[in-house]
Amino acid sequence: MFFPYNDDNPRILFPFITYLLIVINFFIFLMQILGTTNLINNFAIIPAMSSIDLPYYCLTLITSTFLHGGFIHLIGNIIYLWIFGDNVEGYIGHFNFLIFYISCGFIAGIIQTLYNPISSIPIIGASGSVAGILGAYIYLYPNAKIHSIIFIFFYFTSIKIPAFIVLGLWFIIQLSNGFASLGMNISGGIAWFSHIGGFIAGLIFIYIFKKWKFSTK
Numbered sequence: 001m002f003f004p005y006n007d008d009n010p011r012i013l014f015p016f017i018t019y020l021l022i023v024i025n026f027f028i029f030l031m032q033i034l035g036t037t038n039l040i041n042n043f044a045i046i047p048a049m050s051s052i053d054l055p056y057y058c059l060t061l062i063t064s065t066f067l068h069g070g071f072i073h074l075i076g077n078i079i080y081l082w083i084f085g086d087n088v089e090g091y092i093g094h095f096n097f098l099i100f101y102i103s104c105g106f107i108a109g110i111i112q113t114l115y116n117p118i119s120s121i122p123i124i125g126a127s128g129s130v131a132g133i134l135g136a137y138i139y140l141y142p143n144a145k146i147h148s149i150i151f152i153f154f155y156f157t158s159i160k161i162p163a164f165i166v167l168g169l170w171f172i173i174q175l176s177n178g179f180a181s182l183g184m185n186i187s188g189g190i191a192w193f194s195h196i197g198g199f200i201a202g203l204i205f206i207y208i209f210k211k212w213k214f215s216t217k
Helices: 016-034 039-043 047-051 054-066 071-092 094-115 127-140 163-180 192-215
Strands: 002-007 145-152 155-162
Touching (some): 002 071, 016 054, 016 071, 047 094, 127 163, 127 192
Antiparallel strands (some): 002 145
């Protein structure tokens, strides 16, 4: 078991959109804790709403990415956004990165909805958007060294692992758990297909952007 916490990839631009997204996620989570309005009830994805109120459903595909089910859920997404977001933002630019982030979350929500379109269970979290960043990162920087803590029973140490191994294993875990859940009556938990959909969307979007970037030079 390993836990990434940093990388050796130098920044090209100051990642103020990445930092802004981190601040917004923390602020909205604070609103969830202290607010009188139940943000999850109002702004989470409800798959069944896709066939009842499509415009509202489409709105929640965006708003849900800024909601989290708990502090651990939030911190897990923020750490990955912190490690990998700056380099992807540096490559595609600030505005493009914001659109990329929102688009990956949007697609991730649709993929999770397709998994169980009649579900009334709320879907929340930035995981789909962050997964898109991971997909872009592994495409752009497969050999970048990722600082990771390795746990072996009661012993742990820190080593550097190529991004294609760290993120490749992450994606394999999402795939195995996602397909293992097919046909199961699950009332909650991790939205595996949101992760899968976001990661694939990130790969596709960054591939298209890279082709466009070089074709316009």
